[in-house]
Amino acid sequence: MKYKKYFRKTSLKQKGHGDFFLSEIEKETPKFFLEVGVFHGVTARNVCELLHEIHKDDFKYIGLDLFEETEETKKEIIPNTKFNNPLKQMYFKYIKKQNPYSLDAVKDLLKKFEKNVHLIKGNSNLILKKIDMTKIDYVFLDGGHDYDTVKNDLINCIDVIHKNGTILCDDYNLGSAPGVKKAIDEYINLNKFNCEIICDGRFAKIQYK
Numbered sequence: 462m463k464y465k466k467y468f469r470k471t472s473l474k475q476k477g478h479g480d481f482f483l484s485e486i487e488k489e490t491p492k493f494f495l496e497v498g499v500f501h502g503v504t505a506r507n508v509c510e511l512l513h514e515i516h517k518d519d520f521k522y523i524g525l526d527l528f529e530e531t532e533e534t535k536k537e538i539i540p541n542t543k544f545n546n547p548l549k550q551m552y553f554k555y556i557k558k559q560n561p562y563s564l565d566a567v568k569d570l571l572k573k574f575e576k577n578v579h580l581i582k583g584n585s586n587l588i589l590k591k592i593d594m595t596k597i598d599y600v601f602l603d604g605g606h607d608y609d610t611v612k613n614d615l616i617n618c619i620d621v622i623h624k625n626g627t628i629l630c631d632d633y634n635l636g637s638a639p640g641v642k643k644a645i646d647e648y649i650n651l652n653k654f655n656c657e658i659i660c661d662g663r664f665a666k667i668q669y670k
């Protein structure tokens with residue numbers, strides 16, 4: 462399946478990276494997917510389209526995001542939520558009348574899958590502790606890029622690995638966010654999990670073995 466952009470912003474914009482990402486998910490055929498860091502919901506929609514193609518209605522997607530920039534989360538890297546393309550700006554302001562970086566706009570983008578989707582507005586440092594991770598078989602970790610947040614997120618997702626699931630971390634080699642690599646490397650060394658660095662160093666795929 463080809464990764465589509467749905468006239469919005471996404472972190473998987475580099476040529477071929479979105480397709481690579483979808484092919485990774487296709488290999489594991491997860492039924493219960495968690496994305497930490499939904500942003501405009503482009504990856505969410507692509508994942509739902511793929512899981513629907515594989516499982517029909519028998520899948521769940523949970524998406525979690527702050528959906529706002531606050532003082533408390535200033536040290537996280539939040540991509541510029543504004544469009545450079547004036548056409549896109551006008552489309553969201555005058556036609557959709559939405560902020561694409563909002564819970565409502567992402568809900569709207571995913572409405573085709575409303576029975577399968579659960580979106581949460583909140584901080585992963587608090588929310589992940591409340592999710593039953595034993596049900597989840599695939600995590601795309603692309604939320605806060607601060608060292609402490611990545612470390613917490615990985616710790617809170619450990620049951621996924623123990624149940625033979627996968628955590629795919631984005632931005633392993635992102636120079637502007639060295640905390641991502643540091644947190645992942647420490648987690649792998651401490652727990653002796655298997656970690657494959659793939660897609661030109663972009664993703665770290667963590668599995669039990």
Ligand SMILES: C[S@@+](CC[C@H](N)C(=O)[O-])C[C@H]1O[C@@H](n2cnc3c(N)ncnc32)[C@H](O)[C@@H]1O
Nearest residue numbers: 471472498500504526527537584585603604605
């Ligand atoms: C790189 S973007 C995600 C891009 C998205 N996964 C995609 O493929 O298009 C990172 C997102 O993480 C969110 N974020 C940052 N810190 C967070 C936190 N502590 N808890 C939840 N979400 C967070 C930001 O609001 C932002 O939307």
